[in-house]
Amino acid sequence: MSVPSVTGTLVQIVGAAAAGPLLIGWTRQVRAKLEGRQGAGVLQPYRDLRKQFGRQSIDPIGTTMVFAVAPSIMAATTLMAAALVPLVTVISPADRIGDMFAVVGLLLLGTVSLVLAGLDTGTAFGGMGASRMTTILALVEPTLLVAVFALSIPAGSTNLAGMVANAARRGDLVLSPTGALAVIALLIVVLAETGRLPFDNPTTHLELTMVHEAMILEYSGPRLAILEWSSGVRLLVLTGLCANLILPWGIERGTGSVLSLCVATAAIALKVGVLNGLVASFEVVVAKVRLFKVPELLAGSFLIGLLAVTASYFVGSQGR
Amino acid sequence: MTDLQSRPVEAHRKEPRGSRPLLVGTSTILVGGLSIVLGIAAMSGGIASVSISWLLPFSGLQFSADSTSGLFLLMNGAVGIAVGTYSIGYYRHSHSGTFSLMMLPLFLLTVIAVLLAGSVTTLLLMWELMAVSSMLLLLTEYRKKEVRDAAQWYGALTQLGFLAILVGTLIMSGGSAGVFSTLAITSHHLSESLRDLVFVLTFIGFGSKAGLVPLHVWLPRAHAEAPGPVSAVMSAVMAAMGIYGIMRVDLELLGHGPRWWGVVALSVGAVSALYGALQASVATDLKRLLGYSTTENMGIVVLAIGMSMLLGGYGQYELAAVALVAGTYQLLAHAAFKTLTFLAAGAVHSATGLRNLDLMGGLAKRLPVTSSMFAVGALGASGLPLGAGFVGEWLLLQSLIHSHFGSSAPLEFAIPVAVGVLALTTGLGTAAVVKAYGVGFLARPRSKGAESATEVGLPMLAGMAVAAVGCLAVAIAPALFNGVLTSLMTVLYRGVSVSPPRLGAILSIPGFAGSTSPILLAGSTVILVVLAQVAISSFGKTNRLPNRDANLWACGNGILGERMQYTATSFAEPLQRVFDNVLKPEVGIEVTHYDESHYLVERVRYSRTIVDSIEDRIYRPVLRGFLWGANLVRVFHSGRISRYLALGAAGLFVVLVVSH
Numbered sequence: 001m002s003v004p005s006v007t008g009t010l011v012q013i014v015g016a017a018a019a020g021p022l023l024i025g026w027t028r029q030v031r032a033k034l035e036g037r038q039g040a041g042v043l044q045p046y047r048d049l050r051k052q053f054g055r056q057s058i059d060p061i062g063t064t065m066v067f068a069v070a071p072s073i074m075a076a077t078t079l080m081a082a083a084l085v086p087l088v089t090v091i092s093p094a095d096r097i098g099d100m101f102a103v104v105g106l107l108l109l110g111t112v113s114l115v116l117a118g119l120d121t122g123t124a125f126g127g128m129g130a131s132r133m134t135t136i137l138a139l140v141e142p143t144l145l146v147a148v149f150a151l152s153i154p155a156g157s158t159n160l161a162g163m164v165a166n167a168a169r170r171g172d173l174v175l176s177p178t179g180a181l182a183v184i185a186l187l188i189v190v191l192a193e194t195g196r197l198p199f200d201n202p203t204t205h206l207e208l209t210m211v212h213e214a215m216i217l218e219y220s221g222p223r224l225a226i227l228e229w230s231s232g233v234r235l236l237v238l239t240g241l242c243a244n245l246i247l248p249w250g251i252e253r254g255t256g257s258v259l260s261l262c263v264a265t266a267a268i269a270l271k272v273g274v275l276n277g278l279v280a281s282f283e284v285v286v287a288k289v290r291l292f293k294v295p296e297l298l299a300g301s302f303l304i305g306l307l308a309v310t311a312s313y314f315v316g317s318q319g320r
Numbered sequence: 321m322t323d324l325q326s327r328p329v330e331a332h333r334k335e336p337r338g339s340r341p342l343l344v345g346t347s348t349i350l351v352g353g354l355s356i357v358l359g360i361a362a363m364s365g366g367i368a369s370v371s372i373s374w375l376l377p378f379s380g381l382q383f384s385a386d387s388t389s390g391l392f393l394l395m396n397g398a399v400g401i402a403v404g405t406y407s408i409g410y411y412r413h414s415h416s417g418t419f420s421l422m423m424l425p426l427f428l429l430t431v432i433a434v435l436l437a438g439s440v441t442t443l444l445l446m447w448e449l450m451a452v453s454s455m456l457l458l459l460t461e462y463r464k465k466e467v468r469d470a471a472q473w474y475g476a477l478t479q480l481g482f483l484a485i486l487v488g489t490l491i492m493s494g495g496s497a498g499v500f501s502t503l504a505i506t507s508h509h510l511s512e513s514l515r516d517l518v519f520v521l522t523f524i525g526f527g528s529k530a531g532l533v534p535l536h537v538w539l540p541r542a543h544a545e546a547p548g549p550v551s552a553v554m555s556a557v558m559a560a561m562g563i564y565g566i567m568r569v570d571l572e573l574l575g576h577g578p579r580w581w582g583v584v585a586l587s588v589g590a591v592s593a594l595y596g597a598l599q600a601s602v603a604t605d606l607k608r609l610l611g612y613s614t615t616e617n618m619g620i621v622v623l624a625i626g627m628s629m630l631l632g633g634y635g636q637y638e639l640a641a642v643a644l645v646a647g648t649y650q651l652l653a654h655a656a657f658k659t660l661t662f663l664a665a666g667a668v669h670s671a672t673g674l675r676n677l678d679l680m681g682g683l684a685k686r687l688p689v690t691s692s693m694f695a696v697g698a699l700g701a702s703g704l705p706l707g708a709g710f711v712g713e714w715l716l717l718q719s720l721i722h723s724h725f726g727s728s729a730p731l732e733f734a735i736p737v738a739v740g741v742l743a744l745t746t747g748l749g750t751a752a753v754v755k756a757y758g759v760g761f762l763a764r765p766r767s768k769g770a771e772s773a774t775e776v777g778l779p780m781l782a783g784m785a786v787a788a789v790g791c792l793a794v795a796i797a798p799a800l801f802n803g804v805l806t807s808l809m810t811v812l813y814r815g816v817s818v819s820p821p822r823l824g825a826i827l828s829i830p831g832f833a834g835s836t837s838p839i840l841l842a843g844s845t846v847i848l849v850v851l852a853q854v855a856i857s858s859f860g861k862t863n864r865l866p867n868r869d870a871n872l873w874a875c876g877n878g879i880l881g882e883r884m885q886y887t888a889t890s891f892a893e894p895l896q897r898v899f900d901n902v903l904k905p906e907v908g909i910e911v912t913h914y915d916e917s918h919y920l921v922e923r924v925r926y927s928r929t930i931v932d933s934i935e936d937r938i939y940r941p942v943l944r945g946f947l948w949g950a951n952l953v954r955v956f957h958s959g960r961i962s963r964y965l966a967l968g969a970a971g972l973f974v975v976l977v978v979s980h
Contacts, residue, residue, distance in 0.1 A: 056865040057856075060872050062764055064684045069849065072856065076848030080841070096826055097840045098705075101714055105705040106845070108750065112704065115754055119886065122681070122763030123872050127886020134754055135894040138601070138747030145743035146736055149721055157833030158721060217873060221864075222856045295898045302740060309736040313724075 004261075008089030008252050011261060016082040016240075019269070020232030021045035023276055027235075028203075030280040045232065049225045057221035063120050070117035071219070071226040077110035078230045078237065086164045087240045088264045089252035095161040100148045103160065104141075107193065107234070111137055114227075118215035125207055129214025132291055136192055136199060136211070139298045144189045146305035150182035151245055153312040160241070168248035181308035183246045188301040190238045192294075194231065197283040199294060209288065236272055239279070243271035340421060345408030345779070347425040352400025355432050359393030362386060363807060369438050369501075379497035381445070384438035387807040388572065391648070392435050392564050394804070395655050398790055399556045400428045406663050406783025407549040409776065413670055420460040424549065427453040431557055435564065440489045440498025447485065447565075451478045454558055457550045458542050470541035477538045481528030488521030489569065503573050515574060519581055522569045523588075530562025530618040533592040537935045540599070543611030544675070548666015549783075551607060555614045555662055556655040563621055563651055571625070571812050579633040585626025586734075590741045592619030595902075595934070597748035601755070602896045602903060602930050604677050604888045606665050609756055610658065613701055616749055617654040617709075621647045623738070624716050627723070634725055638831055641818040643719035645805050649823075650712030652801065653794045657700030657708045660787035664694035667776045667784065668760070672769040677756065677888035682765035686773040691761045693784040698753040700791045703746045706842045708794040713746065714836055715821060715829075722832050751895060759888045766882050796839045798823035889928075896930065904933045 025042035032039030060067070083094045084103050098106070111133065118130035152158045154173065155166035166173075173179035192199045195212040204210055207217070216227055244251060250267025252260050289297060362385035373380030385393070403424070411421055430450040437443040455475060461467050489498065491514060492507055507515070524535070531539035539559070543551045570581070596616030603609035624647030631640035665675070667690045674680055684691040700708030720739050725731040765771040775781075793800055802823045809820045819830045828835040874880045896903060910925040956967060 053859045054864055057867045058870045059867050061869050062682075062872070064762060066684070066762060069853065072849045072852035073845075075852040075855075076845050079848050080845055083844075096835045097837045097844070099834050099836050101717055102705055102836045102841055105703075105710060106841070109704045109706065109845075112702070112750060112754055116758045116762060119754075119758030119891075120762040121872055122882075122885045123874070123880055124884050124886065125873070127763075127891060130754075130758065131886060131891045131894055134751045134891070135898065138744070138751045138895065139898070141743040141747035142740040145717070146740050149736055149739050152721055152834075155833075156722075158718070159834050162833050222859060226852060226856055291894060292897060306736055306740070310733060313729075313732050 004252075004254075004257075005089065005091045005093055008261060008264075009083060009092040009094055011265060012086075012088040012092075013079065013082050015265060016087065016233050016236050017079065020229055020234075020236050021049060022232075023236045023272065024228075024232040026273060027276050027280040027283075030277050031284055034281055034284045045228070049229060052220075052225035052228070053222050055221040057223055058218075060121055060218045062122060063218070066113075067117045067120045067218070068223075070113040070120075071223045071230070073113035074110040074230045075226050077106040077113075078233045080106050082233060082237050084160065085237050085241045086161045086244060086251065087237070087268050088261065090161040090165045090168070091252070091254050092161060095159055099158040100152070100160055100163070101145070101158060104144055104148070107238075108137060108141075110230070110234075111193075114212075114215050117219075121218045123218065125210070125214045125217045128207075129211055129217070132211045133215060135291070136294060136298075139295055140189050140192050143185055143298055143302040143305050144193075146302060146309060147182045147185040147189065150178055150305060150308035150312055151186075153309065154178065164244050164248050164251060165253065167245060168251060168253060171249075174246040176311075178308050178312040179246050181304050181311060183242055185301045185305035185308060186245070187242050188297070188304075190242055191279070192298065194235045194238060196235075196279060198286045198289045198297070201288045204288075235276070239275050240268055240272045243275050244268070247271060341408050341411035344411055344421045344424055345404045345406075347422075348404030348407060348428060349401050350404075351425045351428045351432070352397045352404055355393050355397030355400055355428065357397075358385065358432065358436070359390045359395075359397055362390030362393060363804060379439065379441040381442045382438035382497070382499055383436045383442065384500070385436050386811050387804070388564070388567060388811050389435040391804055391808055392560065393432065395560065395652060396428065396431050396435070396557050398786075399553060399655055399659050402659055402663070402783050402786040402790070403549045403552050404783070405786060406552075406666075406780050409779030409781075409783070410547070410549055410666060410670060412777070420456060423453050423457045423460075424553070427457055427553065428557070431561065434561060438500050440493045440500075440503070444482075444486060444489065448482060450558070450561070451482060454554060458546050458554075460547050460550065461545070464545070466541075467545045470538070470545040474538040474542045477528050477535060481525040481535070483525075484521045484528075485525030485565070488518045488525060491521070492518045492569070492573065500568075500573060504575070507573055508575060512578075515577060516581075519570055519574060519577055520584075523566065523585070526562045526565030526569070527588065527622070528562070529565065530559050530622065531592075531596075531615045532562075532588055532618060532622060533595045533615065534934050534938055536592065536596070536615045537932060537939060539615055540603075540608045540611035540932070543614065543662075544605055544607040548663060548669060551610070551666065552659045552662035555610070556659045559614050559618055560651055560655060563618065563625075563647075566622070566625060567812065571629070576632060577629070579630060582626050582628075582630030582633055583731075583734075585622055585629060586738065587626070589619045589621070589623030589626050590738055592616070593623060593745045594619070594741050594748075597745045597752065598899055598902065599930075599932065600752035601748045602892045602899075603752070604892075605675050606668065606677055606680075606756060606760060607662070607675050609677075609752055610661050610665060613661075613749065613752060614654075614658060616745060617650065617658070617701075620713070620716070620742070620745065621650050621654070623647075623742070624650065624712075624719070627716070627719055627738075630725075630731070631719065631723055634723075636723065637818045638829075639719045639723055641809050641820045642715055642829055644809070644812065645820055645823075646712050646715035646719060648805060648808060649715060649794075649798070649801065650709070653700060653708040653712050653791075656787060656790035656794050657697045660693060660697035660784060660791055661701060663780070663784050663787060664690050664697060667780050668694075668773075670780075671773040671776050674767065674769050677760045679767035680760040680765070680770045681763045681882070681885065682770055683761040683773060686765075686770075687761075687775050689775060689781050690784065693781075693788050694761060695757055696788045696791050698757045700795065701753045702750040704750065705838065706795060706845060708791045710795065711798050711823070711827065711838055713742070714827065717742065718821075718829055718832070718834060722829070748895070751892070755888055755891050759886070759891055763885050764882050766885065766887065796842050798827060798838065799825065902933065903930055904936070905930045 025045045029039045084098045115130040118126035155163040200211040252264040369384035433446040528535035596612045600609045600612035624643045628640045628643035703709035703713045821829045826837040906929050908927045912923040914920040
């Protein structure tokens with residue numbers, strides 16, 4: 001465990017934690033501009049967080065510990081993911097603690113805690129959101145793991161640092177059928193996991209169409225702030241991972257100098273910014289699909305993932 | 321069911337029924353302790369074989385134990401101790417007779433006997449004793465029709481399974497007494513087709529005990545209808561005995577077989593896992609849900625065993641060992657979390673009289689300890705990190721991902737599908753336990769029974785606590801099981817030197833990159849949760865008002881009623897619609913019109929029941945055919961002696977002609 005590797009990991013945890021709300025602000029701003037609106041500015045989520053932290057917290061009558069702890073579990077699992085995913089550096093001491101399956105499992109654990117919180121309130125909205133979210137997450141799993149499988153083949157490992165380092169060494173993974181197909185599948189899944197269009201509308205105000213918002217309807221004050229912050233960080237971590245898996249350029253690979261860390265941080269900021277700008281512009285032109293169309297979408301992305309695995313056997317099996 | 325719900329269960333406030341529950345509980349604990357002692361003895365060098373020739377004519381009884389038996393003995397003992405402690409409290413309120421109570425320790429004794437069996441004849445005898453004693457356990461509440469139905473299904477399938485095992489193992493032993501140590505050598509001299517036959521028959525027989533699809537139909541019924549402690553041992557111990565049979569006979573005694581054996585086990589396991597998870601995710605009866613989850617987990621175990629056979633067939637022994645360790649670990653985890661969840665379900669039943677999730681709710685406030693125990697078990701069943709099921713699934717995924725069958729394109733395609741199936745199983749399994757915990761224990765009570773529940777007594781809580789400790793050990797300290805699993809490998813892979821996966825603080829697989837650390841993941845997540853709680857309560861606190869209780873948001877309509885909550889049925893509705901084609905629910909719409917006009921509707925009645933579609937589509941036709949055949953034969957039952965004598969004579973004549 002060397003000093004540079006610890007610094008890199010700390011930079012990436014603190015950076016992700018600090019920049020999560022900025023990313024939300026950025027996607028909202030891109031969307032506002034494309035829709036011809038002025039927008040609230042990229043810093044608005046920070047102002048919202050400050051406001052919510054200063055507010056009184058409401059304990060809905062009849063809720064248990066589960067409701068009170070769920071936001072913290074969400075935040076904890078998100079931070080764990082931020083530590084395990086190679087955003088800035090591939091030589092992280094945290095890497096051996098958890099591979100891609102652990103990251104997937106941790107994020108699922110966070111979502112499950114929110115689902116339980118939704119059920120804990122005992123309202124129709126809470127139950128509705130919980131039921132829909134559970135359906136989506138059960139169906140997302142196969143695609144997610146098959147995409148991980150496809151990406152692990154060239155690297156020969158399911159540890160994320162290994163995958164990203166391998167991609168950085170080869171440089172052409174983005175052009176290989178395996179890499180491209182797997183990342184497309186992964187991106188679709190990331191949209192579902194983070195509750196973006198076309199799976200869920202993050203800005204909806206109509207309860208009947210809500211998924212994520214319906215589960216957290218009873219939250220207020222600091223707990224709501226932690227939840228909002230977590231979903232921003234989660235979006236950053238997952239899109240950052242997608243970006244680094246195919247375009248790992250700029251990532252810190254062991255030189256350990258301050259300059260290379262700065263370059264790596266700037267590179268990931270650029271990649272995440274561009275990718276989320278694209279996602280936001282995509283959201284302007286698509287509508288939310290019906291819940292019962294979601295399985296079809298996910299089945300499609302599962303097939304893409306399957307193709308990616310098969311392609312790796314016939315085309316790019318040089319890594320094995 | 322209705323009988324159960326309407327009866328006010330104030331049972332646990334009744335007078336204790338003498339010392340019988342205490343006697344049953346202590347003897348079960350003692351048998352569990354015996355099992356653990358024997359298990360440790362078997363692990364550390366094995367028990368010398370004992371032969372008792374006078375007890376059984378012709379072949380006698382042979383007993384011996386190696387580390388395979390040892391592993392299962394340890395598991396059996398641990399479950400026995402938890403269940404024994406629990407039953408001291410549980411049976412204090414049940415109306416069951418002394419006879420069925422005393423079957424509990426006896427059943428565990430027969431399990432020990434099966435595990436110690438050292439020859440085919442001994443195994444068969446003990447297996448049948450185990451089946452009979454479990455049957456009597458299941459019939460504890462024989463006055464209820466559902467229980468008798470379940471016992472009928474169980475009896476029929478377990479006897480069919482026994483028949484398959486009997487024929488299979490007798491072919492394998494070929495007329496000898498079938499002592500295991502000699503059988504391991506002689507079975508290789510059998511012809512190829514006979515070996516295939518033995519594999520198919522024993523796989524069917526042992527698979528029916530493990531509840532594999534399509535022989536699972538008895539399992540959700542039996543596990544649902546049996547009393548709490550009995551469901552726990554049936555699921556954690558008896559289903560695992562099916563796996564023991566497969567390991568002992570198909571892996572060890574038959575040895576390496578053709579590759580299609582592995583493919584068969586892999587596919588049967590995958591189908592069972594997926595089907596079990598799907599049925600569990602739409603089930604509304606808590607114990608039925610847990611029963612289907614047994615099928616799911618046994619499916620995962622058999623998938624791992626099949627993968628191990630397949631990898632062994634392709635000479636990748638390192639990964640084969642990983643897959644086998646994964647399966648075995650999953651089996652241990654299953655024993656821990658399923659004991660816990662079934663015991664908790666039994667506690668809920670004895671406190672509320674309910675098994676139907678749609679009528680539960682609010683139990684987290686009324687049964688706080690039981691609820692937390694169930695949560696620990698449910699986390700294990702979901703396969704998520706921090707839970708007991710994570711390590712086994714992680715190892716299995718690693719063995720799948722690193723495998724490669726260069727020469728066989730269909731297999732190369734089958735592996736990602738298997739990964740997908742495993743992932744979907746995890747997803748649906750998670751949905752099932754989230755439903756069980758979220759709907760059953762959180763929110764507000766949906767019936768009187770749930771509303772007036774009070775926490776169960778100390779012995780029951782202590783029994784659950786033992787199982788919970790087991791869950792935690794499996795979840796965060798896989799290193800504890802390293803030695804056990806390594807010695808298991810040396811038995812099952814005789815003659816091949818393999819280095820099994822290293823289960824330490826960090827899990828890793830020799831020869832492959834990739835590692836994960838359950839204990840560090842759990843530790844750091846817990847620390848971060850605490851930090852986040854501190855952050856929530858302290859940030860910006862200077863100018864904030866203290867927390868305040870408030871009514872739930874009811875769109876401005878006052879107070880929400882209990883009926884406005886989501887139930888287990890409505891929670892699973894989207895999933896049920898997605899998998900409509902597989903589940904085929906029976907939907908009935910009944911419209912009643914007013915007499916005056918046909919255009920006016922008085923009442924619309926909608927009903928939907930989810931039945932086991934395999935039972936409906938495979939078993940019903942078979943049963944119908946059977947009855948049809950039986951009716952044909954009935955023609956001869958005229959009741960006239962002269963006719964029967966004539967038929968007997970004709971039969972004898974036919975036999976003489978054929979045998980000549």
